[in-house]
Amino acid sequence: MEYKSLNVSAIGEKELINRIINKNNMNSNLSFKNYLGDDAAVLNINTNHLIATSDMQIQSLHFPKQMSHFQMGFKVVTVNVSDIAAMGGEPIGFLLSMAIPKMLKLSDFDEIVDGVIYACNYYNLPLIGGDTNESDEIILSGTALGKVDKNKQLLKSGFKNGDLVAITGKLGLAALGFELLNEFHGTDNDLENLAISKALNPIAKIHEGQILKNFASSATDITDGLSEELYEVFDADHLKHSSNHGIKIYESKLPMGEDFIKLSNKINQNPLKLFFNVGEDFELLFTLDKNLVDDLAKLMDFYVIGEINDLNKIEIVYLNGDVETLSRKGYEHLK
Numbered sequence: 001m002e003y004k005s006l007n008v009s010a011i012g013e014k015e016l017i018n019r020i021i022n023k024n025n026m027n028s029n030l031s032f033k034n035y036l037g038d039d040a041a042v043l044n045i046n047t048n049h050l051i052a053t054s055d056m057q058i059q060s061l062h063f064p065k066q067m068s069h070f071q072m073g074f075k076v077v078t079v080n081v082s083d084i085a086a087m088g089g090e091p092i093g094f095l096l097s098m099a100i101p102k103m104l105k106l107s108d109f110d111e112i113v114d115g116v117i118y119a120c121n122y123y124n125l126p127l128i129g130g131d132t133n134e135s136d137e138i139i140l141s142g143t144a145l146g147k148v149d150k151n152k153q154l155l156k157s158g159f160k161n162g163d164l165v166a167i168t169g170k171l172g173l174a175a176l177g178f179e180l181l182n183e184f185h186g187t188d189n190d191l192e193n194l195a196i197s198k199a200l201n202p203i204a205k206i207h208e209g210q211i212l213k214n215f216a217s218s219a220t221d222i223t224d225g226l227s228e229e230l231y232e233v234f235d236a237d238h239l240k241h242s243s244n245h246g247i248k249i250y251e252s253k254l255p256m257g258e259d260f261i262k263l264s265n266k267i268n269q270n271p272l273k274l275f276f277n278v279g280e281d282f283e284l285l286f287t288l289d290k291n292l293v294d295d296l297a298k299l300m301d302f303y304v305i306g307e308i309n310d311l312n313k314i315e316i317v318y319l320n321g322d323v324e325t326l327s328r329k330g331y332e333h334l335k
């Protein structure tokens with residue numbers, strides 16, 4: 001039969017795994033290939049600390065209909081590497097567990113694997129293992145391993161009163177992209193295309209994470225939305241340090257362009273909601289001693305959006321001067 005008309009069921013699990021191993025050997029510049037196919041991978045981490053994280057992507061929840069199979073493969077690596085970045089780590093290995101429908105085209109399976117291997121090369125971490133199984137929709141579950149110099153890891157807690165709160169990039173564009181893709185008929189508008197690209201091709205901020213490990217007092221990646229991540233930072237601090245720390249965010253400092261606000265309004269979306277309550281921008285949220293701002297600015301772009309205080313709550317100061325407790329609303333599964 002012709003390649004394009006074959007389904008994965010014509011091949012079966014063992015041969016599919018061999019395809020992954022062969023593709024990895026052919027397409028990856030990275031070492032550790034020899035562990036793919038063995039019972040487990042063995043990595044030398046020397047004197048560092050090991051970082052381990054796992055995130056699952058479900059076709060109907062995480063992949064817009066317009067997303068290609070290659071992009072799905074790339075994204076499952078990104079979402080995992082993003083958590084390594086958030087810890088200030090350097091990625092050292094990726095495990096891919098996939099469950100796929102029997103009727104999935106073999107060519108689509110190959111594209112997923114190509115996307116995974118391309119992303120592994122991009123982030124410089126070898127594919128070192130995984131699992132292949134069957135289900136009604138595509139489920140890609142990744143595990144990323146990373147390393148970080150002892151005691152350099154960035155936790156969600158660790159900041160002090162007076163530290164600044166910052167983000168590595170603009171937020172809300174992926175959210176805008178998901179909305180645009182819901183009823184998409186093509187566009188030649190630059191911002192619309194950027195938003196769509198953020199939704200379909202998210203990139204983890206691994207470079208920034210590794211700079212921040214020498215500067216930030218805490219960090220996390222923004223997947224469930226800025227407001228939810230701020231509350232997770234707040235909770236982590238309270239749990240660990242039983243402090244009165246609070247966070248103040250200023251609307252005037254948010255990196256939200258006129259064009260973003262206009263486009264949000266055009267599609268009947270509240271720009272502040274897109275900015276705070278959706279997520280999947282994969283930017284990093286971090287805190288920073290005031291005195292380090294100038295030195296950090298020489299190494300990477302970031303936006304200061306607020307500060308740590310001792311008011312024991314998270315507040316937002318609006319442009320008109322009104323101050324409100326920030327509502328905790330983010331992406332939450334099973335709700």
Ligand SMILES: Nc1ncnc2c1ncn2[C@@H]1O[C@H](COP(=O)(O)OP(=O)(O)O)[C@@H](O)[C@H]1O
Binds near residue numbers: 054055083223224
């Ligand atoms: N099924 C699970 N078993 C064990 N730990 C879990 C499970 N689901 C989530 N966690 C842990 O709970 C924390 C929060 O998970 P999550 O919100 O998915 O984090 P993230 O947004 O960084 O991916 C993480 O430390 C994660 O490892």
Ligand SMILES: Cc1ncc(C[n+]2csc(CCOP(=O)(O)OP(=O)(O)O)c2C)c(N)n1
Binds near residue numbers: 061224279280331
């Ligand atoms: C089709 C589609 N609709 C909406 C979204 C937006 N979305 C899906 S899950 C999610 C939150 C992040 O995913 P989650 O599985 O919670 O990742 P984690 O918090 O574990 O990093 C967002 C913003 C999407 N990715 N795809």
Ligand SMILES: [Mg+2]
Binds near residue numbers: 054055056
């Ligand atoms: Mg997770």
Ligand SMILES: [Mg+2]
Binds near residue numbers: 083220
């Ligand atoms: Mg995270």
Ligand SMILES: [Mg+2]
Binds near residue numbers: 223332333
């Ligand atoms: Mg989540």
